Amino acid sequence: MAEIEEYISSGILELYVYGALSETESREVTNMLREYPEVEKEVEEIEDALQKLAVGVAPYNPEALLASLKSKLTPRTPVRSITPESTRRTKWVAYIGWAASLVLLIGLFFLFQQNSALRNSLTEAETKNSIMEQQIADIREDAENTKQILAAIRDNNISRIPLQGQGVAPDAYATVYWNNEDNTAYIDAQGLPEPPRGQVYQVWSLTMQPLTPTSIGLLDDFVDDDNKIFALQNANESEAFGITLEPEGGSESPTMEQLYVLGTVAAP
Amino acid sequence: MQQDGLILELQKGNQKAFERIYQLYSESTYGIIFSIIGEKDIAEEVLQDVFMKIWDNADSYDSSKGRFFTWILNIARNASIDKIRSKSFKNKKQNLAADNFVDILESKTNFSASSDAIGLKKYIEILKPVCKKLIDLLFFKGYTQKETAEELEMPLGTVKTRNRACINKLREIVGN
Structure with missing residues (x-):
């Protein structure tokens, strides 16, 4: 047991948890940990302390952050509970987004409508125009014929x-x-x-x-x-x-x- | 406490297991990432990437090579270092990624909502400067024993024993 005590106090277990050992050294520590429960317990305590330290370093308000992160993760991993506050915010953002796209869509539709209406009236005007041109040509021809006839009838011969x-x-x-x-x-x-x-x-x-x-x-x-x-x-x-x-x-x-x-x- | 059954479920692709893993490790992982990157929003992005990697690569975790926590730690450090070396990060945030974990804890003054962090900050001050250095390099920055020895100009064996003493102190501080 003294050997184990010595092994624990050598400081190798801390390096093991850091990931600072070579692969071979790490495998040896893993074997020790599997063989001796006191080694495993020591490793877990080291790990726990380091985890708490790391959590302390994480930026403020981890709750809100995690909620927002979880909401981002949803497409791959369904999360059941999200805090109401952030839900409301997410919903607002979503609503605003939807509203904006709706407005945009309506705007686009309007423009499209206007455009096709203009196009239609343009075609209509073009058609009317060509009909009128035809009518004018017909009338001119008629008038020309009538003139010729009149001229012919008025001829002295x-x-x-x-x-x-x-x-x-x-x-x-x-x-x-x-x-x-x-x-x-x-x-x-x-x-x-x-x-x-x-x-x-x-x-x-x-x-x-x-x-x-x-x-x-x-x-x-x-x-x-x-x-x-x-x-x-x-x-x-x-x-x-x-x-x-x-x-x-x-x-x-x-x-x-x-x-x-x-x-x-x-x-x- | 490492939960081998939970990790096995994760490796099978169980999303519930992933959620639990996330609850257990996301905050500490975020701390590691933030200590390297020093910018909240980018750290958040990286955290998300890291957990996607954990999900996608869970199969590659081999418990005989080390702790699950250590495995995550490596993914988080590598992802963070990749990020600060990336062009986009260098262009935007050149001056940021300089703080060590002590600076970060100290900057958590009265604004902090987390009483744990305030307590931790108070006690971390008790740590000797060499402890702060050792923990910063070995834990947060992922230096090897040899790299740490070179950086701090101390013998290889001393890194190991000094660090052991520092971690003992830390364990007292965080209360286990």
Whole structure:
């Protein structure tokens, strides 16, 4: 036992607890400690004293610190009890954090909304704009057509030939404005009924002795043409004009049963 | 008192055991880390790292090589020294990590809420200056016996016996 006393008082056990011994020396001490309970007891007392010293060196308020540390450790190690004070603080911090992110989120959402609203109204405006441009172009074209027609009708060389309704359509009428200088015949077909589907009006130039009809053209797109004035080329020495209803594409010779209007050119 | 069963449970990955280990060792470990780093917030970070290492590396603790407390002590000292050698620490806290445990205890004046610490401070003053030095180097700084002998210019054997006397005094002070 005296040997053990001596071993204990040599100071090796303190170095063992410090971790200041080599691995071999440490293993020897461990063996001694396992063999002799008084050595183990001594080691535990040394350890206890050093631990208390270290605790004394730890900064103030270890309770609060540990609580905060434990809360940080939670993802890996669930901790049951946390002091209420620090819980409240942690919660406040969390609430403020959540509130801040919520505000940010709402702000972002708002910006996003505003942005897409602006984008939408921009697209809408662009669409409206292009529609209006189209309308303006259409109106200009119409106006241009009307001007041309007006100019054509006002021309000094024009002869106005009224065409009267015939057997199939007594109420129908039409007018031919014929310029025999530039060989253009303007057909005002305002007074003709809409042709049935699949059929088309065909305009004929007629010479009387003998009666010879010559096609000068079709009134295509009758329905879509708003002012119903059609310009056709007519280089014939016409004595009369007639309009018949023909199958789509027109016919070689007029179908006399479908003669809608007819009028003779007044002798010059 | 070292609880071998508890350590075995920790090594098996029992989180309850980890909690208990934390309760038993975290404060003293914090003291060790703080004595090396000298900055509360950073010491706290390191403490957290140390306990993560304890959890992750529990398997590598071999009781035949030494005490569990000593094992933790080594992890804590190494982590703290790594921290003060790190660039970020050097840039920010160059002037700090200078205190020894006595300075720390002495700075715990009337602000301290812990009566234990006040009592400890009072009694630590009784320790001879050489004891303060020995305990600082061997315990807090993790010097080997040889390094301590060189630092304090005393024979190797004297380090061992003097330190023994100092620890006896400390044991009286802390009351066991």
